[in-house]
Amino acid sequence: MIIVNTGNGKGKTTAAIGQIIRSLGRGWKVCLVQLFKGKEFYGEQHILRKLKNLDFYSFAPKHPFCFPEVSKKKASEQCRAALAFFRTITEEKPGHYQLIVLEEFIIAIREGYIALDELLKTLDAVPDNTHVLLTGRGAPRELIRKADLVTEMKEIKHPFSKGQRAQKGIEF
Amino acid sequence: MIIVNTGNGKGKTTAAIGQIIRSLGRGWKVCLVQLFKGKEFYGEQHILRKLKNLDFYSFAPKHPFCFPEVSKKKASEQCRAALAFFRTITEEKPGHYQLIVLEEFIIAIREGYIALDELLKTLDAVPDNTHVLLTGRGAPRELIRKADLVTEMKEIKHPFSKGQRAQKGIEF
Numbered sequence: 563m564i565i566v567n568t569g570n571g572k573g574k575t576t577a578a579i580g581q582i583i584r585s586l587g588r589g590w591k592v593c594l595v596q597l598f599k600g601k602e603f604y605g606e607q608h609i610l611r612k613l614k615n616l617d618f619y620s621f622a623p624k625h626p627f628c629f630p631e632v633s634k635k636k637a638s639e640q641c642r643a644a645l646a647f648f649r650t651i652t653e654e655k656p657g658h659y660q661l662i663v664l665e666e667f668i669i670a671i672r673e674g675y676i677a678l679d680e681l682l683k684t685l686d687a688v689p690d691n692t693h694v695l696l697t698g699r700g701a702p703r704e705l706i707r708k709a710d711l712v713t714e715m716k717e718i719k720h721p722f723s724k725g726q727r728a729q730k731g732i733e734f
Numbered sequence: 735m736i737i738v739n740t741g742n743g744k745g746k747t748t749a750a751i752g753q754i755i756r757s758l759g760r761g762w763k764v765c766l767v768q769l770f771k772g773k774e775f776y777g778e779q780h781i782l783r784k785l786k787n788l789d790f791y792s793f794a795p796k797h798p799f800c801f802p803e804v805s806k807k808k809a810s811e812q813c814r815a816a817l818a819f820f821r822t823i824t825e826e827k828p829g830h831y832q833l834i835v836l837e838e839f840i841i842a843i844r845e846g847y848i849a850l851d852e853l854l855k856t857l858d859a860v861p862d863n864t865h866v867l868l869t870g871r872g873a874p875r876e877l878i879r880k881a882d883l884v885t886e887m888k889e890i891k892h893p894f895s896k897g898q899r900a901q902k903g904i905e906f
Contacts, residue, residue, distance in 0.1 A: 563893070563904070571885040573739060573749035576756060580748025580778065581904070583755060587777030588903040605759030606752065613781070660903065693904065712891040713743040718884035721735070731760040731832065732735070732753070732865060732883075 563693045564685060564709040568668060568701035571717035572733070578663050578697050579606050585693075586615055590660035593617045593651060595644055597666040598625040604734050617659075619647065622670075634675075641667075641675035649684045656689045668698025668705070678702055735865045736857060736881040740840060740873035743889035744905070750835050750869050751778050757865075758787055762832035765789045765823060767816055769838040770797040776906050789831075791819065794842075806847075813839075813847035821856045828861045840870025840877070850874055 565581075567574040582592050592615060600623045601607065610618055622640035624632045648664060670676045682704060688694055696705070706712050717723075728734060737753075739746040754764050764787060772795045773779065782790055794812035796804045820836060842848045854876060860866055868877070878884050900906055 563901075565904075566890075567745060568890075569888070572883060573745055573752075573885045573887060576752030577745035577749040577887075578752065579755050580745075580751030580753075583751050583781045584748060584777040584906070585903045587780035590903055605756040608759035609755050609785070610759075706890065709891060710893050711744060712889075713745045714886075714888040714890050715745060715749075716741070716886040716888050718738075718740075718878065718886050719881060720884075721882050729735075731757045731762055732737075734756070 563711060565693060565695040566668070566701050566705060566709045566712040567695065567697045567715060568699055568712065569714035569716050570699050571715040572720065573715040574697040574699070575665060577713070577715070578665060578695055579610070581695055582610070582616065582661065582663060585661045586613055589615070591615050591658060592661045592663070593659045594619065594663045595648055595665065596620045597622045597641060597644055597670055599623060599665065605731055619644075621647070622675075638675040641670040644670075645676045645680060645684065649687070652684065652688050652692070657691050659692055661693045661695065662688070664694065664696045666698045667696050668701050670698075671702060671705075672698065672700045678704060681705075682708060735883060737865060737867040738840070738873050738877060738881045738884040739867065739869045739887060740871055740884065741886035741888050742871055743887040744892065745887040746869040746871070747837060749885070749887070750837060750867055751782070753867055754782070754788065754833065754835060757833045758785055761787070763787050763830060764833045764835070765831045766791065766835045767820060767837065768792045769794045769813060769816055769842055771795060771837065777903060793819070794847075810847040813842040816842075817848045817852060817856065821859070824856065824860050824864070829863050831864055833865045833867065834860070836866065836868045838870045839868050840873050842870075843874060843877075844870070844872045850876060853877075854880060
């Protein structure tokens with residue numbers, strides 16, 4: 563099953579983390595591939611790193627928008643490496659993971675760092691007994707069409723819009 | 735801060751679980767109060783139970799809709815006990831928890847098992863250094879007004895609507 567968490571609201575990543583915890587609780591093997599998330603930046607990473615049956619990889623830790631010293635070319639190379647990694651595990655370890663989470667891959671598509679076609683082709687090669695969960699705002703129509711379960715996390719109210727900064731423990 | 739995860743889509747509970755993991759990763763003390771969730775039913779419970787700094791309580795494990803042998807009166811008593819418990823920890827241990835998660839309390843309000851007024855009054859008494867996250871579809875307007883951060887998890891596509899049953903590891 564292909565699952566998509568999209569939308570402009572809070573909850574895309576935390577719902578993915580919660581899904582990982584639920585799946586691990588069933589004894590599943592889970593692979594998390596994160597984009598644009600510094601390895602030490604997010605609170606959840608300290609807990610996830612210790613959990614059994616979870617393999618955790620991080621690519622393109624610095625997004626050019628936040629780190630102007632990182633070129634778009636560099637970010638694109640790193641995102642393409644992440645997609646190649648996803649392709650490798652689906653080809654070389656088919657069915658090894660019951661859940662693969664592709665964090666912020668939708669952002670990488672939206673910004674043109676990876677090609678939608680290539681991602682869709684790789685998703686086609688995933689065996690039926692592996693679920694793939696993708697996150698990121700602005701999911702393209704073709705991905706929504708291919709997915710089985712899509713949730714839009716829609717912002718109704720957020721303190722950011724009142725100018726409040728991201729809070730440690732809540733947003734990261 | 736008061737946070738609300740509502741809407742008809744998947745992700746309200748998993749986002750709450752993910753939020754708990756993030757907060758625990760910051761060394762926060764977290765209290766999870768669940769309604770309508772059998773203690774052994776959800777995959778995540780097996781992992782959550784082992785985590786340090788998380789106190790985990792379950793009330794009204796059987797919802798009358800799923801278990802007709804449970805009367806609405808019984809369910810209402812159990813939900814009111816959960817609300818009383820929440821009130822007790824905010825009064826007797828103010829600031830002890832940095833995050834309190836009230837799972838499905840919005841359902842309990844919607845079904846009249848607990849009174850919205852009483853919940854709102856209890857939320858008013860929560861100290862500023864404690865965040866409260868409430869989940870459940872159909873959040874009432876008064877709660878949204880009081881909350882600082884509200885996300886609607888909106889169903890765009892779900893296999894349930896094609897008649898597929900809930901999948902272990904994904905939905906529970």
